[in-house]
Amino acid sequence: MSCGDEAALGVFYERHATLLFSIAIKVVGDIQEAEEVLQDGLRTIWERAAVYNPSLGQPLSWAVVITRHKAIDRLRAWKRRSDGMERLAQEALTDLPADPSGAASSHPCEGAVTRLHGALATLPRDQTAAIELAFFNGMSQTEVATHLGIPLGTVKARIRRGMITLRDALEDQL
Structure with missing residues (x-):
């Protein structure tokens, strides 16, 4: 994968997608969101494969960390969006006239x-x-x-x- 071999990405996906998906779904709690996380994580793994340093750990461990971080980022974004909608709703209610x-x-x-x-x-x-x-x-x-x-x-x-x-x-x- 570090040399841009798409077949290697396919093999990596076949071997590890189930584990990475299960991590994503555990964090985000939603199948569709977990699919998005898996896709984002695999894209990041593909893009950063050339800079992977094997002395820092196994490739799967590296992929797990990336996937987990993507899942946490998506969860935080959802929370911010949810909090923002709540705040806007509260502001809209306070702007309504009393009568x-x-x-x-x-x-x-x-x-x-x-x-x-x-x-x-x-x-x-x-x-x-x-x-x-x-x-x-x-x-x-x-x-x-x-x-x-x-x-x-x-x-x-x-x-x-x-x-x-x-x-x-x-x-x-x-």
Whole structure:
């Protein structure tokens, strides 16, 4: 692998993927997230194979450490994202007026919200669904793909096309 031999990567994968996957799933607790961790870990192992130092330990031990670190990083990112969504929700609740009657007409963002909803209504339903899940429900693109049962690339394309349309529709109003 250190010389760029893809067949060696294949052999390494066949021998050790089960162990590395089990470590990832133990840390992140989710099959799909563990698959992502395994993929990230193997990419890192492949990219860093040339700088691996055998005097520091066995290749498998090195791979286990990399996979474990990737899993912990993904768990921390999920926690930050979750904490951020919680904080935003709390801030949104504290910004609501005390008197719910007439709240829509008195809130300073009413016009922007109305324009956003109007622009979202012009998008095809598949783009709207992907955008709503990603931006309003706080899902990652991978989570959106799983939720909708479509490939990740399709989710990315739908969100991108939808965001470009929204930008064009709202550009003169912002």
